[in-house]
Amino acid sequence: MLDQTIKPSSIVQYLDQYVIGQEEAKKTVAVAVYAHFRKIAHLRRADVPIVKSNILLIGSSGTGKTLLCNTLSTFLGVPFVTAEATSLAQTRYVNEEIEAILQRLADKAGGNIAQAQNGIVFIDEIDKLKATDAQTRSTSGESVQHALLKIMEGAPVKLSNGQYIDTTDILFICGGAFVGLDEIMSQTHGYGFISTSNVDNQKIMDRLNSRVKPTDLFTFGLIPEFTGRLPVVAHFEDLSRKMLVRIMTEPKNSIYSQFREIFRNENVELTVNPLVFEQIAEIAFEYKTGARSLRGIFEELITPVLYVVPDKPEIRKVVIASMFVEPTYS
Ligand SMILES: Nc1ncnc2c1ncn2[C@@H]1O[C@H](COP(=O)(O)OP(=O)(O)OP(=O)(O)O)[C@@H](O)[C@H]1O
Ligand SMILES: [Mg+2]
Missing domain, CATH: 1.10.8.60 (Helicase, Ruva Protein; domain 3)
Structure with missing residues (x-):
């Protein structure tokens, strides 16, 4: 279980040692991770259902998405695995693939299922699951999204050794470059018409306008149910x-x-x-x-x-x- 003394600022401080720039993304991820482990610790006792805040990382190739996740997992000391959405889309046996990912998570936890259930799964190249790509023989991107959203929500998955792993408390981080999303955003963002009389309002407008909306991701090709399970979006800047x-x-x-x-x-x-x-x-x-x-x-x-x-x-x-x-x- 996560060390209770860890705060968002200490997560960012640690990330700063390895990940250059990307301040916004670091903060967003730090707060989301902090909130996630807090919820697990407190709400479980309070018997309130947990609303999970899975994270979506958007940014060009080589800007530090995978690096940030790896560094984060080292710091948190929770079991962590990485998977590629593309390899899920290339197989006809998506559920077996997903089971294999969770098996790796259990292995990372030394076979301790309880520990694995508090782990983090990073699914990279999620943008390659665009629903529009009609593929034959392999599983289409859209059905992979359907398979993933089941476990992202929380479901018991049977491992090959017969044990069950519950994904309810597992934090899912998805990443992708989303080439073309900027263009979609520039066409669909229309907050500007609200009158902005002072500087503060303008700042709020700028923030809203740079926010990725679920509808943008939908236009890009992710199904609504899937984007709905990724409420936290962190944007990675291109590197200067x-x-x-x-x-x-x-x-x-x-x-x-x-x-x-x-x-x-x-x-x-x-x-x-x-x-x-x-x-x-x-x-x-x-x-x-x-x-x-x-x-x-x-x-x-x-x-x-x-x-x-x-x-x-x-x-x-x-x-x-x-x-x-x-x-x-x-
Ligand atoms: N912000 C950064 N700070 C420090 N090193 C970085 C940063 N961004 C990238 N790097 C370096 O570049 C390498 C590639 O970055 P990384 O694997 O994190 O890219 P990515 O964003 O996951 O790209 P892709 O979308 O292609 O998977 C890292 O191993 C690291 O050495
Ligand atoms: Mg990567």
Whole structure:
């Protein structure tokens, strides 16, 4: 069970160490998770039915959705599994797939069903379940949505060993890029006609206008019953060049600190100048895959250096000043 001293702000503080930017999303998720575990702890005793606040994460590829969920689960210490909606749509045996996901959750809890029932299930690529995609042989997106909403709501599911796992208290987080949703939103949002006489009103209007409405998701292709079970929506921003630079250098386990550690093990001090990170960010920005391409570009830069260094024990320092200049060894 979740540590009772955990507060939304402490969740955000922890996430900040690993996830750059995405302040709104972090707060939304932190509050939803906090509220979820509070409800489980208190309402169960009060005998009031729990209204679950499953979460939908919307944002372009490589902006930190999966990272945020993984980091969150580490912090919370509750069993956590990730599944891809696309693989659910590719099988004809959706219910078996879903059962397998819950089995993995039970395994994560060391077979403790009670613990697994308080876990988190992250279902990625939920946007690929668009109802309009008519598919043959495999299960259509729409029927996968139907299968999922049953367990999201809360249902007993029989595992292969005959045990039942109740999904009522399991928190479901769905994620997807939802390409094209911006366009839908820009066409359907009409809060603007309400008169906005002062700055505060304008702020509220801006907030409402940036909110994803269930009808937007419906237009996109998710069935209403499904969107209805995802009342909390967190939006991930596209990453700017500046954020890409920060991602390479700031997180506890950043690419830079990882490679500095590798070189330290060879007794070499690696220095990469800020210009290099800007250059890498520029290239990655062009690739439009969020932060996903950063590691590859960085590794390409560092591979020739890592090839040379072990052969020359006299090297103590390596400085990379630019992507387009040979590193200096000393
Ligand atoms: N905001 C961020 N802060 C720190 N690192 C990030 C951030 N966004 C992305 N990254 C880095 O990029 C990698 C890919 O991000 P992640 O897997 O979270 O993307 P995603 O949003 O789930 O994308 P997709 O929709 O393609 O699944 C992460 O492992 C992490 O190293
Ligand atoms: Mg992902």
